Amino acid sequence: MKKRLQSKKRRAVPVPIASMGDIAFLLIIFFMVCSEAAKDKNIDVDLPISEYVKKIKVTVVARVAVDENGEIYFDGTRVDNAKDVEWGVRALLTNTISDDQRHVQFKCDSTLPKETFEPVIKAIASAGGIIEAVGEKLQ
């Protein structure tokens, strides 16, 4: 009896590791599909401050930014004027069904004058986008 118990102790339980590689690669694919690439990371913008800003919960269809020099970017690519933004947003919203698919992120430098940013806001609005204006929370 004692002998049998000893033999039981020695028995090695093999952990199945053959599928570990597959699991890991599936995890990589999952992360790559789920992550959103920051296209406007290198654009210098001094954000405005407000107490009403909230963490964005919707998925934006496009990202529009106006940097400190007044240059306009549409999804990280520099465009010539607000009209290009309007066409870009309009093209993206052609097959939209619900309001949830109309959100456009708008990032603008707080020091810019009306003449620079208002045409871009109007362009997004006239293309049918809901503006998600980025700001910082008032501490």
Place this chain on the structure above:
Amino acid sequence: MSRKRYSKEKKHRTGEIPTGSFSDIAFLLIIYFLVATTLVKVKTIAADLPSGEKASQTQSDKTPIVNLRGTEIFFNDKKVSVELLNERLAELELGEKEPEKRVIMLESTKGTPYENYFQVLAGISANQGVVAIVEEDK
């Protein structure tokens, strides 16, 4: 003789790709992605501006109007601070009104900085107002 044996041995040799370290490579890739990724959730205000055709003087005189003159804010022609504007907008109880009666006109002069514009937009949208941008006559 020796050449013959050598060639025979070579033919029978089977090559195997070492797959034992695949999981390690994959997990290292995952760690790399996790470390290199910056997860930033931006903070925004949502402003739904009507995209309809341009209208002239369609709103009645009762429609509240916010004027931005440089860094100064006027609400129905009275100078206000951002806090006071938010109070005035809250008093209007726009959330309880029909969509067409939630309109707040927004007029701004040349040179108005985006900082002020943003704060007014934030105040209007927080009080469930719909912004209508007033354009100057050309």
